[in-house]
Amino acid sequence: MKIIIAGAGAVGTHLAKLLSGEKQDIILMDEDERKLDASGGNLDLMTVNASPTSISGLKEADAAGADLFIGVMPDESRNMTACMLAASMGAKKTVARIDNYEYLLPKHKEFFAKLGVHSLIYPEMLAARDIVDAVKMSWIRQWWEFAGGALVLIGTRMGEAAEILNVPLHELGGRNIPFHIVAVKRGADTIIPRGDDMIKLNDIVYFTTTKKYIPYIRKIAGKENEADVRNVMIMGGSRIAVRTCQYLPDYMRTKIIESDLNRCNRLTELVDDGVMVINGDGRDIGLLQEEGIRNTEAFVALTGNSETNILACLAAKRLGVVKTVAEVENVDYIGMAESLDIGTVINKKFIAASHIYQMMLDADVSNVKCLTVANADVAEFTVKAGSRITKAPVKDLGLPKGATIGGLIRNGEGVLVTGNTMIRENDHVVVFCLGMMIKKLEKYF
Known part of the structure; x- marks a missing residue:
């Protein structure tokens, strides 16, 4: 697959790193040679030092032969222009990073497609949704829903009150337990656990379960005494903050603290009257x-x-706040933020990369989530007729090491998977895998 990434900034460089590991034909474009030198030196890709909005530059990059053209420059209008030009030259699919929420309205989709912009990515909006999912429950680090909530993925840290510490997983209740532990983050390592593995103090454990068993997960994780979230304080009046306020449930009371007075005045126009701006x-x-x-x-x-953001969350924890979320855009700081136990870490690069990565998959994948701190991904596949995964029980499928099936959705109902489960056509299967190995799993679906 030939993929052209227009823009060698933070998002483009990170995306190039992810995709180059998949042995794709990657071309990274930018008019700034220094950015290309900094990003392309250690990666298996080709660089083109030219403007992505230049016709001659696009010809040099062979945009006509691109299977996927991705515009991730800081300027929204340049991304749109580059995608339009690339599509007119023959690029099969284009993706533009945008900053304008109006462009995402369904009534505009066909209009942009006719212009040659096939998909739009608004990282701030995606980040805001992840933040809201993270703060809905104070005891949860990560929360993702599949098939409208029929199956959920929960990540939570194990404290001393957890009931499942130091017990081999195969002793936790047999085949009838209402959850599946798909992964464990322990220090710098992420483990796909086996029956003999045990949960240790301070592990971040990722469960798949159905909504009715969430209180049970909360109990065995020792989190029943943690307060539910009713009051939210946001530091920084960014676009993500505005979107977060719009997506938070009505029962939550929200305050935004912003140091720039002009931005405060603007925020009062952008958020609901119930949000206090300080x-x-x-x-x-x-x-x-x-x-x-x-x-x-x-x-x-x-x-x-x-x-x-990291220091502010540490201060908030010291003052007794149960749930903290930090936007950490410097990838080098993510490990440090996690080791300091600041709570949920949000990174727009990873979030945008997950959505763009989904577009280059051949299988029917409706959802891809990147677990920022675990170097892992969760994907929701729709099973096609006659596919390899329907031919044998799960235990006999020979899934790649580092991948596990967390559950499936059948006829709208969440189903937990055992080794004897037979997967059927049209099931929605949730797969957890280490690194960016989703591409290797396509052949099963």
């Missing part, structure tokens, strides 16, 4: 206490500075 420094402990941090269950740090 002009001040979110790192000021006195201000946080004055604004009721001790009665706040969730603190979300969304400034443009990763270090500030």
Whole structure:
């Protein structure tokens, strides 16, 4: 598959790293030679030093032969223009990173497709949805729903009160337990557990289950005494903050702390009247206490500075906040943020990469999620007639090492999978896998 990535900034470079590991034919374009030198030196890809909005530059990159053209430059209009030009030259599919929510409205989809922009990615909106999923329940690190919530994935850290510590998994209740442990993050390692493995203190454990058993998961994880989220404080009035306020449930009371007075005035026009906008420094402990941090269950740090967000979450935890979320755009800091136990880490690059990665899969994949801190992915496949995965029980499928089936959705109902489960045509199968190995699983579906 020939893929052209237009823009060697943070998102484009990260995407190039992910895709180059898949042995795809990758071309990275940018008019800034220094960016190309910094990003392309250690990757198996070709670089083109030319403007992605230049016809001659696109010809040099052979846009006419591209299976996928991805515009991820900082400027939305340039991404749209580059995609239109590439499509007119013959690129089969184009994706543009945008900053304007209006473009995503269903009534505009056909209009953009006719222009040659086939898909749109708005990372800030995707990040906001992940933040809202993370703060809905204070005791959960990650929460994702599949097939409208028929099956859910929950990631939560094991404290001393957890009931499942130091017990071999095969002793946890036999085949009738209402959950499946798909992965365990232990220190810097992510483990796909086997029956003899045990859960240790401070592990982040990823469960798949159905919604009715979430209270049971909460009980065995020792989280029943953690307060539910009713009050949310957001530091930084970014576009992600605005979208987060729009997606938060009505029962949550929200405050945004923003240091720039002009931005505060703008925020009052962008968010609902129920959201309180405060002009001040979110790192000021006195201000946080004055604004009721001790009665706040969730603190979300969304400034443009990763270090500030990490430190602010640490301060909020010290002041008693149960749930903290930090936007960490510097990839090098993600491991540190996790080791400091700051809570949920959000990274727009990983989120955007998951959605774009989904577009290059041949199988029918309706959902791909990147677990930022676990170097792992979760994908929802729809099973085709006669596919390999329907030919034998799960235990005999010979799935690649590092992959496990977390569950499936059949006729709208969530079903937990055992080794004897037979997968059928039209089932929606949720697969958890380490690294970017989804492509290797396509042949099964």
